[in-house]
Amino acid sequence: MSEIPESLKYSEEHEYIGPTDADDEVIVGITDYAQGELGDVVYVELPAPGDTFRRMDVFGTIEAVKAVSEMYSPVSGEVLAVNEAIDEDPALVNSDPYGAGWMVRFKVEDASELEELLSADAYRLLIEE
Amino acid sequence: MPEHEVVRHYTEISLKNHHVDRALYPLGSCTMKYNPKVNEQMARLSGFAGLHPFAPAEAAQGALGLMHELGELLCEVAGMDSISLQPAAGAQGELTGVLLMRAYHRARGDEGRRRVLIPDSAHGTNPATVALAGFEVVELRSNEAGRLDLDSLRSVLDADVAGLMLTNPNTLGVFESEILEISELVHGSGGLMYMDGANLNALMGIARPGDMGYDIVHLNLHKTFSTPHGGGGPGAGPVAVKARLAPFLPTPGLKKEGESYALDWDRPESIGKIHGFYGNFGVLVRAYTYLRMLGRDGVRETAEAAVLNNAYMSARLEERFPLPYGRGMHESVYSGAELKRRTGVKTLDVAKRLLDYGFHAPTIYFPLIVSEALMTEPTETETREELDRYADALIAIADEAEHDPELVTGAPHATPVTRLDEGRAGRRLDVRWSFDNDA
Numbered sequence: 005m006s007e008i009p010e011s012l013k014y015s016e017e018h019e020y021i022g023p024t025d026a027d028d029e030v031i032v033g034i035t036d037y038a039q040g041e042l043g044d045v046v047y048v049e050l051p052a053p054g055d056t057f058r059r060m061d062v063f064g065t066i067e068a069v070k071a072v073s074e075m076y077s078p079v080s081g082e083v084l085a086v087n088e089a090i091d092e093d094p095a096l097v098n099s100d101p102y103g104a105g106w107m108v109r110f111k112v113e114d115a116s117e118l119e120e121l122l123s124a125d126a127y128r129l130l131i132e133e
Numbered sequence: 134m135p136e137h138e139v140v141r142h143y144t145e146i147s148l149k150n151h152h153v154d155r156a157l158y159p160l161g162s163c164t165m166k167y168n169p170k171v172n173e174q175m176a177r178l179s180g181f182a183g184l185h186p187f188a189p190a191e192a193a194q195g196a197l198g199l200m201h202e203l204g205e206l207l208c209e210v211a212g213m214d215s216i217s218l219q220p221a222a223g224a225q226g227e228l229t230g231v232l233l234m235r236a237y238h239r240a241r242g243d244e245g246r247r248r249v250l251i252p253d254s255a256h257g258t259n260p261a262t263v264a265l266a267g268f269e270v271v272e273l274r275s276n277e278a279g280r281l282d283l284d285s286l287r288s289v290l291d292a293d294v295a296g297l298m299l300t301n302p303n304t305l306g307v308f309e310s311e312i313l314e315i316s317e318l319v320h321g322s323g324g325l326m327y328m329d330g331a332n333l334n335a336l337m338g339i340a341r342p343g344d345m346g347y348d349i350v351h352l353n354l355h356k357t358f359s360t361p362h363g364g365g366g367p368g369a370g371p372v373a374v375k376a377r378l379a380p381f382l383p384t385p386g387l388k389k390e391g392e393s394y395a396l397d398w399d400r401p402e403s404i405g406k407i408h409g410f411y412g413n414f415g416v417l418v419r420a421y422t423y424l425r426m427l428g429r430d431g432v433r434e435t436a437e438a439a440v441l442n443n444a445y446m447s448a449r450l451e452e453r454f455p456l457p458y459g460r461g462m463h464e465s466v467y468s469g470a471e472l473k474r475r476t477g478v479k480t481l482d483v484a485k486r487l488l489d490y491g492f493h494a495p496t497i498y499f500p501l502i503v504s505e506a507l508m509t510e511p512t513e514t515e516t517r518e519e520l521d522r523y524a525d526a527l528i529a530i531a532d533e534a535e536h537d538p539e540l541v542t543g544a545p546h547a548t549p550v551t552r553l554d555e556g557r558a559g560r561r562l563d564v565r566w567s568f569d570n571d572a
Contacts, residue, residue: 043481043555043556044554044555044556044557044559045556046556046559046560047559047560067559068556069555069556069559070481070498071498071499071501094560095556095560098556
Protein backbone atom coordinates (compact mmCIF):
# COMPACT_ATOMS: atom_id res chain seq x y z
CA MET A 5 0.00 0.00 0.00
CA SER A 6 2.81 2.38 0.86
CA GLU A 7 4.84 3.80 -1.97
CA ILE A 8 8.44 2.50 -2.03
CA PRO A 9 10.33 3.92 -5.04
CA GLU A 10 12.88 1.52 -6.59
CA SER A 11 15.40 4.33 -7.12
CA LEU A 12 15.91 4.98 -3.41
CA LYS A 13 17.69 3.23 -0.54
CA TYR A 14 16.18 2.74 2.90
CA SER A 15 17.15 2.44 6.56
CA GLU A 16 15.55 0.17 9.14
CA GLU A 17 14.52 3.36 10.95
CA HIS A 18 12.21 4.25 8.03
CA GLU A 19 14.30 6.92 6.38
CA TYR A 20 14.91 6.98 2.66
CA ILE A 21 18.21 7.98 1.09
CA GLY A 22 18.01 9.41 -2.40
CA PRO A 23 20.67 10.26 -4.99
CA THR A 24 21.57 13.80 -6.08
CA ASP A 25 23.59 15.13 -9.00
CA ALA A 26 26.73 14.84 -6.84
CA ASP A 27 28.10 11.34 -6.13
CA ASP A 28 28.87 11.98 -2.46
CA GLU A 29 25.71 13.89 -1.59
CA VAL A 30 22.32 12.37 -0.66
CA ILE A 31 18.83 13.53 0.22
CA VAL A 32 17.26 12.08 3.38
CA GLY A 33 13.62 12.04 4.44
CA ILE A 34 11.11 9.67 6.00
CA THR A 35 9.29 7.04 3.98
CA ASP A 36 5.68 7.04 2.88
CA TYR A 37 5.10 4.15 5.29
CA ALA A 38 6.61 6.14 8.18
CA GLN A 39 4.48 9.21 7.53
CA GLY A 40 1.39 6.99 7.34
CA GLU A 41 2.20 5.37 10.67
CA LEU A 42 2.90 8.71 12.34
CA GLY A 43 -0.23 10.42 11.11
CA ASP A 44 -0.48 14.17 10.60
CA VAL A 45 2.91 15.77 11.11
CA VAL A 46 2.72 18.88 13.26
CA TYR A 47 6.33 19.95 13.61
CA VAL A 48 9.76 18.86 12.40
CA GLU A 49 12.96 19.84 14.17
CA LEU A 50 15.89 19.74 11.78
CA PRO A 51 19.64 20.26 12.27
CA ALA A 52 21.56 23.28 10.96
CA PRO A 53 23.76 23.25 7.87
CA GLY A 54 27.31 22.46 8.97
CA ASP A 55 26.25 20.03 11.72
CA THR A 56 27.93 16.63 11.49
CA PHE A 57 26.53 13.29 12.53
CA ARG A 58 27.75 9.72 12.89
CA ARG A 59 25.58 6.95 11.52
CA MET A 60 22.61 6.33 13.88
CA ASP A 61 23.01 9.67 15.67
CA VAL A 62 19.72 11.49 16.24
CA PHE A 63 19.61 14.29 13.67
CA GLY A 64 16.13 15.58 14.29
CA THR A 65 12.71 14.97 15.77
CA ILE A 66 9.35 14.70 14.14
CA GLU A 67 6.19 15.52 16.01
CA ALA A 68 2.89 14.06 14.82
CA VAL A 69 -0.56 13.99 16.41
CA LYS A 70 0.12 10.47 17.69
CA ALA A 71 3.67 10.66 18.96
CA VAL A 72 7.04 12.35 18.81
CA SER A 73 9.78 10.32 17.13
CA GLU A 74 13.49 10.79 16.70
CA MET A 75 15.14 10.54 13.32
CA TYR A 76 18.43 8.67 13.03
CA SER A 77 21.13 9.62 10.60
CA PRO A 78 21.35 6.78 8.05
CA VAL A 79 24.95 7.73 7.18
CA SER A 80 27.85 9.64 8.70
CA GLY A 81 28.41 13.06 7.25
CA GLU A 82 27.81 16.77 7.21
CA VAL A 83 24.51 18.58 6.74
CA LEU A 84 24.72 20.69 3.58
CA ALA A 85 21.14 21.96 3.52
CA VAL A 86 17.79 21.43 5.19
CA ASN A 87 14.31 21.82 3.75
CA GLU A 88 13.09 25.05 5.29
CA ALA A 89 9.71 24.72 3.56
CA ILE A 90 8.61 22.03 6.03
CA ASP A 91 9.12 24.42 8.92
CA GLU A 92 6.39 26.55 7.40
CA ASP A 93 4.26 23.63 6.19
CA PRO A 94 4.99 20.34 8.02
CA ALA A 95 2.09 18.69 6.14
CA LEU A 96 4.46 18.37 3.15
CA VAL A 97 5.97 15.37 4.94
CA ASN A 98 2.56 13.67 4.73
CA SER A 99 1.55 14.79 1.26
CA ASP A 100 4.84 14.37 -0.60
CA PRO A 101 7.46 12.56 1.53
CA TYR A 102 9.75 11.75 -1.41
CA GLY A 103 9.48 15.18 -3.03
CA ALA A 104 8.62 18.48 -1.36
CA GLY A 105 8.73 16.78 2.06
CA TRP A 106 12.47 15.95 1.94
CA MET A 107 14.42 16.86 5.07
CA VAL A 108 18.19 17.01 4.89
CA ARG A 109 20.92 16.99 2.25
CA PHE A 110 24.00 15.20 3.57
CA LYS A 111 27.58 15.08 2.35
CA VAL A 112 28.47 11.41 2.81
CA GLU A 113 31.72 10.80 4.64
CA ASP A 114 32.08 7.08 3.97
CA ALA A 115 30.53 5.73 0.78
CA SER A 116 30.71 2.15 2.09
CA GLU A 117 27.91 3.00 4.55
CA LEU A 118 25.58 3.40 1.58
CA GLU A 119 26.18 -0.24 0.71
CA GLU A 120 24.68 -1.32 4.02
CA LEU A 121 21.32 0.37 3.37
CA LEU A 122 18.24 -1.58 2.31
CA SER A 123 16.96 -1.91 -1.24
CA ALA A 124 13.30 -1.16 -2.00
CA ASP A 125 12.55 -4.91 -1.94
CA ALA A 126 14.30 -5.41 1.39
CA TYR A 127 12.46 -2.45 2.89
CA ARG A 128 9.12 -3.78 1.62
CA LEU A 129 9.84 -7.07 3.40
CA LEU A 130 10.72 -5.17 6.58
CA ILE A 131 7.43 -3.30 6.78
CA GLU A 132 5.37 -6.32 5.83
CA GLU A 133 6.70 -8.26 8.81
CA MET B 134 -31.79 36.85 31.97
CA PRO B 135 -34.10 34.44 33.87
CA GLU B 136 -32.51 31.85 36.13
CA HIS B 137 -33.84 28.89 34.18
CA GLU B 138 -32.17 30.09 30.98
CA VAL B 139 -28.83 30.00 32.76
CA VAL B 140 -29.58 26.54 34.19
CA ARG B 141 -30.53 25.28 30.72
CA HIS B 142 -27.37 26.76 29.22
CA TYR B 143 -25.07 24.91 31.61
CA THR B 144 -27.10 21.70 31.46
CA GLU B 145 -26.85 21.79 27.67
CA ILE B 146 -23.08 22.27 27.85
CA SER B 147 -22.69 19.42 30.36
CA LEU B 148 -24.53 17.09 27.97
CA LYS B 149 -22.14 17.93 25.16
CA ASN B 150 -19.32 16.67 27.32
CA HIS B 151 -18.63 13.11 28.31
CA HIS B 152 -18.07 12.41 31.98
CA VAL B 153 -18.06 9.44 34.29
CA ASP B 154 -21.51 10.40 35.59
CA ARG B 155 -22.88 9.66 32.09
CA ALA B 156 -21.18 6.38 31.12
CA LEU B 157 -18.05 4.30 31.33
CA TYR B 158 -14.87 6.30 30.66
CA PRO B 159 -12.43 3.67 29.41
CA LEU B 160 -9.11 5.54 29.27
CA GLY B 161 -6.21 3.19 30.05
CA SER B 162 -3.69 4.14 32.71
CA CYS B 163 -5.96 6.98 33.87
CA THR B 164 -8.25 5.09 36.29
CA MET B 165 -11.44 6.96 35.47
CA LYS B 166 -13.45 5.41 38.27
CA TYR B 167 -16.69 6.83 39.61
CA ASN B 168 -16.16 9.49 42.29
CA PRO B 169 -18.63 8.94 45.15
CA LYS B 170 -20.65 12.07 45.88
CA VAL B 171 -20.01 11.77 49.61
CA ASN B 172 -16.42 12.84 48.86
CA GLU B 173 -17.82 16.08 47.47
CA GLN B 174 -20.06 16.63 50.48
CA MET B 175 -17.11 16.29 52.86
CA ALA B 176 -14.90 18.61 50.81
CA ARG B 177 -17.67 21.22 50.91
CA LEU B 178 -18.06 21.22 54.71
CA SER B 179 -17.60 24.85 55.61
CA GLY B 180 -14.91 24.08 58.18
CA PHE B 181 -12.76 22.72 55.36
CA ALA B 182 -13.93 24.74 52.37
CA GLY B 183 -13.95 28.06 54.26
CA LEU B 184 -10.64 27.64 56.03
CA HIS B 185 -8.23 30.46 55.27
CA PRO B 186 -4.84 29.20 54.10
CA PHE B 187 -3.12 31.62 56.48
CA ALA B 188 -5.13 30.37 59.49
CA PRO B 189 -2.69 29.64 62.34
CA ALA B 190 -2.10 25.96 63.12
CA GLU B 191 -4.04 26.17 66.38
CA ALA B 192 -7.11 27.29 64.42
CA ALA B 193 -6.72 24.58 61.77
CA GLN B 194 -6.29 21.48 63.90
CA GLY B 195 -9.08 19.59 62.12
CA ALA B 196 -7.56 20.14 58.69
CA LEU B 197 -4.03 19.36 59.86
CA GLY B 198 -5.32 16.27 61.65
CA LEU B 199 -7.01 15.06 58.48
CA MET B 200 -3.82 15.58 56.50
CA HIS B 201 -1.78 13.75 59.12
CA GLU B 202 -4.16 10.80 59.21
CA LEU B 203 -4.40 10.69 55.42
CA GLY B 204 -0.60 10.62 55.28
CA GLU B 205 -0.52 7.66 57.66
CA LEU B 206 -3.18 5.79 55.67
CA LEU B 207 -1.35 6.36 52.39
CA CYS B 208 1.97 5.27 53.95
CA GLU B 209 0.21 2.10 55.12
CA VAL B 210 -1.10 1.39 51.61
CA ALA B 211 2.30 2.14 50.05
CA GLY B 212 4.44 0.39 52.66
CA MET B 213 6.42 3.58 53.21
CA ASP B 214 7.61 5.51 56.26
CA SER B 215 7.04 9.16 55.45
CA ILE B 216 5.05 11.30 53.02
CA SER B 217 4.48 14.75 51.55
CA LEU B 218 0.96 15.65 50.44
CA GLN B 219 2.10 18.77 48.58
CA PRO B 220 2.58 17.74 44.92
CA ALA B 221 -0.36 18.80 42.76
CA ALA B 222 -0.59 15.75 40.51
CA GLY B 223 1.29 12.82 39.00
CA ALA B 224 3.89 14.68 36.97
CA GLN B 225 4.72 17.02 39.86
CA GLY B 226 4.89 14.00 42.17
CA GLU B 227 7.38 12.47 39.76
CA LEU B 228 9.47 15.62 39.74
CA THR B 229 9.40 15.71 43.54
CA GLY B 230 10.47 12.06 43.63
CA VAL B 231 13.36 12.55 41.23
CA LEU B 232 14.51 15.69 43.10
CA LEU B 233 14.49 13.57 46.27
CA MET B 234 16.67 11.07 44.46
CA ARG B 235 19.08 13.84 43.53
CA ALA B 236 19.13 15.29 47.08
CA TYR B 237 19.79 11.85 48.57
CA HIS B 238 22.82 11.13 46.37
CA ARG B 239 24.20 14.65 46.84
CA ALA B 240 23.89 14.47 50.62
CA ARG B 241 26.08 11.37 50.48
CA GLY B 242 28.62 13.14 48.32
CA ASP B 243 27.74 10.78 45.49
CA GLU B 244 27.74 13.43 42.76
CA GLY B 245 28.52 11.24 39.76
CA ARG B 246 25.08 9.65 39.43
CA ARG B 247 23.56 11.43 36.46
CA ARG B 248 21.55 8.75 34.67
CA VAL B 249 18.04 7.49 35.40
CA LEU B 250 16.73 4.26 33.87
CA ILE B 251 13.25 4.01 32.35
CA PRO B 252 11.65 1.10 30.46
CA ASP B 253 10.40 1.65 26.90
CA SER B 254 6.80 1.02 27.98
CA ALA B 255 6.82 3.97 30.40
CA HIS B 256 4.53 6.97 30.36
CA GLY B 257 6.08 9.99 28.61
CA THR B 258 6.08 12.05 31.79
CA ASN B 259 8.79 9.76 33.23
CA PRO B 260 11.55 10.74 30.78
CA ALA B 261 10.29 14.35 30.75
CA THR B 262 10.62 14.49 34.54
CA VAL B 263 14.09 13.03 34.47
CA ALA B 264 15.24 15.57 31.88
CA LEU B 265 13.67 18.45 33.83
CA ALA B 266 15.50 17.36 36.99
CA GLY B 267 18.80 17.52 35.10
CA PHE B 268 19.40 13.80 34.68
CA GLU B 269 20.05 11.81 31.53
CA VAL B 270 17.43 9.25 30.43
CA VAL B 271 18.48 5.69 29.65
CA GLU B 272 15.78 3.63 27.97
CA LEU B 273 15.51 -0.06 28.86
CA ARG B 274 13.95 -2.73 26.63
CA SER B 275 10.87 -4.71 27.54
CA ASN B 276 11.05 -8.47 26.99
CA GLU B 277 8.53 -10.58 25.08
CA ALA B 278 6.29 -10.86 28.13
CA GLY B 279 6.12 -7.05 28.35
CA ARG B 280 8.31 -6.93 31.45
CA LEU B 281 11.56 -5.10 32.06
CA ASP B 282 14.39 -7.04 30.46
CA LEU B 283 16.85 -7.99 33.20
CA ASP B 284 19.80 -8.33 30.84
CA SER B 285 19.10 -4.86 29.52
CA LEU B 286 19.08 -3.63 33.14
CA ARG B 287 22.31 -5.42 34.09
CA SER B 288 24.12 -4.05 31.04
CA VAL B 289 23.64 -0.40 32.11
CA LEU B 290 23.83 -0.57 35.90
CA ASP B 291 26.92 1.12 37.24
CA ALA B 292 28.10 3.91 39.52
CA ASP B 293 26.57 6.70 37.41
CA VAL B 294 22.97 5.41 37.74
CA ALA B 295 20.87 7.45 40.17
CA GLY B 296 17.89 5.13 40.04
CA LEU B 297 15.20 3.25 38.13
CA MET B 298 11.68 4.55 37.50
CA LEU B 299 9.35 1.61 37.16
CA THR B 300 5.56 1.59 37.16
CA ASN B 301 4.12 -1.60 38.64
CA PRO B 302 2.01 -3.09 37.22
CA ASN B 303 3.61 -1.42 34.24
CA THR B 304 1.92 0.51 31.49
CA LEU B 305 0.95 -2.72 29.71
CA GLY B 306 -0.93 -3.69 32.86
CA VAL B 307 1.64 -6.47 33.41
CA PHE B 308 2.98 -7.08 36.91
CA GLU B 309 6.77 -6.89 37.12
CA SER B 310 7.08 -10.30 38.73
CA GLU B 311 10.87 -10.03 38.95
CA ILE B 312 10.59 -6.85 40.99
CA LEU B 313 12.53 -8.21 43.99
CA GLU B 314 15.47 -9.16 41.81
CA ILE B 315 15.25 -5.81 40.01
CA SER B 316 15.32 -3.91 43.33
CA GLU B 317 18.27 -5.96 44.52
CA LEU B 318 20.22 -5.22 41.33
CA VAL B 319 19.50 -1.47 41.47
CA HIS B 320 20.27 -1.19 45.19
CA GLY B 321 23.39 -3.28 44.71
CA SER B 322 24.78 -0.65 42.37
CA GLY B 323 23.85 2.20 44.74
CA GLY B 324 20.75 3.37 42.88
CA LEU B 325 17.24 4.09 44.17
CA MET B 326 13.93 2.53 43.15
CA TYR B 327 11.15 4.91 42.11
CA MET B 328 7.61 3.71 41.51
CA ASP B 329 5.20 5.71 39.43
CA GLY B 330 1.99 4.95 41.32
CA ALA B 331 -0.23 5.40 38.26
CA ASN B 332 -1.37 1.78 38.41
CA LEU B 333 -1.71 1.26 42.15
CA ASN B 334 -5.40 0.52 41.65
CA ALA B 335 -4.44 -3.03 40.72
CA LEU B 336 -2.47 -3.62 43.91
CA MET B 337 -3.73 -1.57 46.81
CA GLY B 338 -4.53 -3.57 49.88
CA ILE B 339 -2.83 -6.61 48.32
CA ALA B 340 0.82 -5.75 47.68
CA ARG B 341 2.85 -2.76 48.82
CA PRO B 342 5.52 -0.89 46.82
CA GLY B 343 7.64 -0.57 49.98
CA ASP B 344 7.76 -4.35 50.34
CA MET B 345 8.89 -4.70 46.71
CA GLY B 346 12.02 -2.68 47.40
CA TYR B 347 10.84 0.70 46.17
CA ASP B 348 12.30 3.72 47.98
CA ILE B 349 10.02 6.41 46.54
CA VAL B 350 6.46 6.24 45.22
CA HIS B 351 3.99 8.88 44.13
CA LEU B 352 0.28 8.18 44.49
CA ASN B 353 -2.35 9.72 42.24
CA LEU B 354 -5.21 10.62 44.57
CA HIS B 355 -7.19 11.74 41.53
CA LYS B 356 -6.94 8.25 40.05
CA THR B 357 -6.64 5.56 42.66
CA PHE B 358 -8.32 7.42 45.51
CA SER B 359 -11.30 8.57 43.54
CA THR B 360 -11.12 12.32 43.42
CA PRO B 361 -12.42 13.84 40.17
CA HIS B 362 -10.03 14.42 37.28
CA GLY B 363 -9.98 14.75 33.57
CA GLY B 364 -10.86 18.41 33.48
CA GLY B 365 -7.35 19.60 34.11
CA GLY B 366 -7.39 19.22 37.84
CA PRO B 367 -6.87 19.96 40.55
CA GLY B 368 -5.34 16.63 41.45
CA ALA B 369 -2.90 15.50 44.10
CA GLY B 370 0.26 13.40 43.79
CA PRO B 371 1.60 12.75 47.30
CA VAL B 372 5.09 11.28 47.45
CA ALA B 373 5.87 8.59 50.02
CA VAL B 374 9.39 7.45 50.87
CA LYS B 375 11.45 5.12 53.01
CA ALA B 376 12.92 6.60 56.19
CA ARG B 377 16.35 7.27 54.67
CA LEU B 378 14.77 9.73 52.23
CA ALA B 379 12.45 11.43 54.72
CA PRO B 380 14.80 14.35 55.58
CA PHE B 381 14.62 15.55 51.97
CA LEU B 382 10.80 15.72 51.66
CA PRO B 383 9.25 19.11 50.81
CA THR B 384 8.75 21.89 53.38
CA PRO B 385 6.63 22.30 55.41
CA GLY B 386 6.21 18.85 56.89
CA LEU B 387 3.45 17.91 59.26
CA LYS B 388 4.04 16.66 62.81
CA LYS B 389 1.99 15.49 65.71
CA GLU B 390 3.01 16.84 69.14
CA GLY B 391 1.02 15.15 71.87
CA GLU B 392 -2.59 15.60 70.82
CA SER B 393 -2.06 18.55 68.49
CA TYR B 394 -0.70 19.00 65.00
CA ALA B 395 1.85 21.50 63.74
CA LEU B 396 3.59 22.44 60.50
CA ASP B 397 7.28 21.61 60.52
CA TRP B 398 9.43 24.24 58.81
CA ASP B 399 12.70 23.13 60.34
CA ARG B 400 13.85 20.79 57.62
CA PRO B 401 17.39 21.83 56.62
CA GLU B 402 17.89 19.03 54.09
CA SER B 403 14.50 19.48 52.38
CA ILE B 404 14.27 19.98 48.61
CA GLY B 405 12.06 22.99 49.48
CA LYS B 406 8.55 23.98 48.65
CA ILE B 407 6.77 22.23 45.79
CA HIS B 408 3.31 23.80 45.93
CA GLY B 409 1.65 26.91 47.35
CA PHE B 410 0.48 26.45 50.92
CA TYR B 411 -0.03 22.72 51.63
CA GLY B 412 -1.11 21.26 48.31
CA ASN B 413 -4.62 20.88 46.92
CA PHE B 414 -6.38 20.47 50.24
CA GLY B 415 -9.88 19.80 48.85
CA VAL B 416 -8.53 16.79 46.97
CA LEU B 417 -6.99 15.49 50.19
CA VAL B 418 -10.37 15.68 51.96
CA ARG B 419 -11.97 13.65 49.15
CA ALA B 420 -9.25 10.98 49.25
CA TYR B 421 -9.47 10.76 53.06
CA THR B 422 -13.24 10.31 52.85
CA TYR B 423 -12.81 7.63 50.19
CA LEU B 424 -10.36 5.64 52.30
CA ARG B 425 -12.46 5.97 55.47
CA MET B 426 -15.59 4.86 53.60
CA LEU B 427 -13.80 1.80 52.19
CA GLY B 428 -11.84 0.69 55.22
CA ARG B 429 -9.04 -1.86 55.06
CA ASP B 430 -11.11 -4.66 53.49
CA GLY B 431 -12.78 -2.28 51.07
CA VAL B 432 -9.42 -1.10 49.74
CA ARG B 433 -8.43 -4.67 48.98
CA GLU B 434 -11.80 -5.51 47.42
CA THR B 435 -11.49 -2.44 45.22
CA ALA B 436 -8.25 -3.71 43.70
CA GLU B 437 -9.66 -7.23 43.33
CA ALA B 438 -12.76 -5.96 41.54
CA ALA B 439 -10.65 -3.73 39.26
CA VAL B 440 -8.60 -6.76 38.19
CA LEU B 441 -11.69 -8.97 37.84
CA ASN B 442 -13.49 -6.40 35.69
CA ASN B 443 -10.50 -6.12 33.40
CA ALA B 444 -10.14 -9.89 33.13
CA TYR B 445 -13.78 -10.05 32.05
CA MET B 446 -13.34 -7.24 29.53
CA SER B 447 -10.17 -8.84 28.13
CA ALA B 448 -11.90 -12.20 27.75
CA ARG B 449 -14.76 -10.59 25.85
CA LEU B 450 -12.54 -8.59 23.49
CA GLU B 451 -9.35 -10.56 22.87
CA GLU B 452 -10.73 -12.56 19.95
CA ARG B 453 -11.41 -9.38 17.94
CA PHE B 454 -8.68 -7.18 19.40
CA PRO B 455 -5.63 -9.33 20.17
CA LEU B 456 -3.50 -8.73 23.27
CA PRO B 457 0.18 -8.87 22.18
CA TYR B 458 1.35 -8.97 25.81
CA GLY B 459 -1.59 -10.92 27.21
CA ARG B 460 -4.26 -9.85 29.66
CA GLY B 461 -3.12 -7.13 32.01
CA MET B 462 -4.10 -6.83 35.66
CA HIS B 463 -6.36 -3.76 35.87
CA GLU B 464 -5.94 -2.66 32.24
CA SER B 465 -5.13 -4.35 28.95
CA VAL B 466 -3.45 -3.11 25.80
CA TYR B 467 -5.18 -4.43 22.68
CA SER B 468 -3.81 -4.16 19.16
CA GLY B 469 -5.81 -3.02 16.15
CA ALA B 470 -2.94 -3.87 13.77
CA GLU B 471 -4.63 -6.92 12.29
CA LEU B 472 -7.92 -5.10 11.82
CA LYS B 473 -6.08 -2.28 10.06
CA ARG B 474 -4.23 -4.68 7.77
CA ARG B 475 -7.44 -6.44 6.78
CA THR B 476 -9.85 -3.54 6.54
CA GLY B 477 -7.84 -0.31 6.45
CA VAL B 478 -9.65 0.83 9.61
CA LYS B 479 -7.21 2.25 12.13
CA THR B 480 -7.42 2.26 15.91
CA LEU B 481 -8.02 6.01 15.67
CA ASP B 482 -11.15 5.31 13.61
CA VAL B 483 -12.38 2.70 16.11
CA ALA B 484 -11.90 5.22 18.93
CA LYS B 485 -13.82 7.90 17.04
CA ARG B 486 -16.65 5.48 16.27
CA LEU B 487 -16.98 4.66 19.99
CA LEU B 488 -18.16 8.24 20.52
CA ASP B 489 -21.22 7.42 18.40
CA TYR B 490 -21.98 4.58 20.83
CA GLY B 491 -21.97 7.01 23.76
CA PHE B 492 -18.58 6.25 25.26
CA HIS B 493 -15.45 8.28 25.74
CA ALA B 494 -12.64 7.04 23.49
CA PRO B 495 -10.07 4.74 25.11
CA THR B 496 -6.37 5.57 25.25
CA ILE B 497 -4.87 4.94 21.82
CA TYR B 498 -1.38 4.65 20.31
CA PHE B 499 0.09 4.27 23.78
CA PRO B 500 2.17 2.55 25.03
CA LEU B 501 4.35 2.95 21.96
CA ILE B 502 5.58 -0.64 21.91
CA VAL B 503 2.16 -1.96 20.82
CA SER B 504 1.21 -1.33 17.19
CA GLU B 505 -2.21 0.37 16.76
CA ALA B 506 -2.59 0.22 20.53
CA LEU B 507 -5.99 0.52 22.20
CA MET B 508 -5.76 0.59 25.99
CA THR B 509 -8.74 0.18 28.26
CA GLU B 510 -9.05 0.24 32.05
CA PRO B 511 -12.64 -0.56 33.04
CA THR B 512 -12.09 0.09 36.81
CA GLU B 513 -13.93 -1.57 39.68
CA THR B 514 -16.88 0.80 39.72
CA GLU B 515 -18.56 -0.45 36.52
CA THR B 516 -21.28 -3.09 36.58
CA ARG B 517 -21.17 -6.18 34.40
CA GLU B 518 -23.99 -4.67 32.30
CA GLU B 519 -21.93 -1.55 31.57
CA LEU B 520 -18.83 -3.63 30.79
CA ASP B 521 -20.93 -5.66 28.35
CA ARG B 522 -22.32 -2.54 26.73
CA TYR B 523 -18.76 -1.32 26.03
CA ALA B 524 -17.51 -4.72 24.83
CA ASP B 525 -20.60 -5.07 22.59
CA ALA B 526 -19.88 -1.65 21.09
CA LEU B 527 -16.26 -2.52 20.28
CA ILE B 528 -17.26 -5.84 18.74
CA ALA B 529 -19.98 -4.12 16.70
CA ILE B 530 -17.39 -1.63 15.44
CA ALA B 531 -15.04 -4.47 14.46
CA ASP B 532 -17.96 -5.93 12.45
CA GLU B 533 -18.63 -2.56 10.85
CA ALA B 534 -14.97 -2.34 9.88
CA GLU B 535 -15.33 -5.62 7.99
CA HIS B 536 -18.61 -4.82 6.21
CA ASP B 537 -18.82 -1.05 6.00
CA PRO B 538 -15.37 0.45 6.68
CA GLU B 539 -16.38 3.96 5.55
CA LEU B 540 -18.88 4.10 8.40
CA VAL B 541 -15.98 3.75 10.82
CA THR B 542 -13.35 5.83 9.02
CA GLY B 543 -15.87 8.68 8.74
CA ALA B 544 -16.86 8.58 12.42
CA PRO B 545 -17.99 10.19 14.61
CA HIS B 546 -21.39 10.91 13.09
CA ALA B 547 -23.57 11.61 16.16
CA THR B 548 -21.43 14.17 18.03
CA PRO B 549 -21.90 17.98 17.99
CA VAL B 550 -18.79 18.22 15.81
CA THR B 551 -17.49 15.43 13.57
CA ARG B 552 -13.88 14.48 12.71
CA LEU B 553 -11.65 17.37 13.70
CA ASP B 554 -8.43 18.18 11.86
CA GLU B 555 -5.98 17.27 14.61
CA GLY B 556 -3.01 17.99 12.37
CA ARG B 557 -4.15 21.53 11.69
CA ALA B 558 -4.99 22.03 15.35
CA GLY B 559 -1.42 21.10 16.22
CA ARG B 560 0.16 23.20 13.50
CA ARG B 561 -1.93 26.32 14.01
CA LEU B 562 -2.33 26.44 17.76
CA ASP B 563 -5.15 28.74 18.74
CA VAL B 564 -5.72 28.45 22.46
CA ARG B 565 -6.59 32.01 23.43
CA TRP B 566 -10.08 33.47 23.23
CA SER B 567 -10.22 36.61 21.18
CA PHE B 568 -13.22 38.93 21.05
CA ASP B 569 -12.37 39.48 17.38
CA ASN B 570 -13.05 35.82 16.57
CA ASP B 571 -15.89 35.34 14.17
CA ALA B 572 -16.71 31.96 15.68
